Amino acid sequence: MLMCIRARAAAFVCGMLVTAAPAAASPVAFGDHAYEFIAGAFSFDQANAAAQSLTFNGMTGHLVTITSAQENAFVLGLITAVQHSVWIGATDRDDEGAWRWVTGEQFWQGNGAGSVGPDVLFANWNFGQPDDFGTGQDVATMFGGSVSVPSLAGRWDDGGSSAGTDGSIFQRDGYIVEFEPAVVPEPVSLILLGTGLVVGVCRRRTRL
Secondary structure, X not given: OOOXXXXXXXXEEOOEEXXXXXXXXXXXXXXXEEEEEEEOOOOXXXXXXXXXXXXXXXXXXXXXXXXXXXXXXXXXXXOOOOOOEEEEEEEOOOOOOEEEEOOOOEEEEOXXXXXXXXXXXXXXXXXXXXXXXXOOOOEEEEEOOOOOOHHHOOOEEEEOOOOOOOOOOOOEEEEEEEEEOOOOOOXXXXXXXXXXXXXXXXXXXXXX
């Protein structure tokens, strides 16, 4: 069960607000990760930096990365009242057409007629997306559950990196932050590491 301690502008300790800041919804668990919708007008870079600055129960945050239909449906459930779109952690800034999550995995190659992979075999682009329209669209959003075109709910779209507060369906209403546990080396890796250290010591002694 996820406990209720997190580091943000408004600090919470076991459900009690300890600053004058307004309360916000607590992160919600999915598997061993936790997720939260943060509302507001943010550019992609602002949202990305803000997400990485958050922690929850010792887990570090980042813009959400979505690797399955089940996770996509769960994330959509967090933004059922959102009428426009929200930032997710996808970009092809470093290599046009090679879409990667902010955690490094490539999940898409090409334009709207491209293909999933090679690292993650799931994507939920809107039809014909990504299209790199106009002067270039290198970051991604997800449409909310109350978007004016219901078929768009939960679909992804590439776009510019600005906050986009024009009131259209492409307006960014906030972002999803995902908290995940730190990666801990597997026991086999630890054993191999220990063995390597022992071998290194033995070799060093042999040379003396």
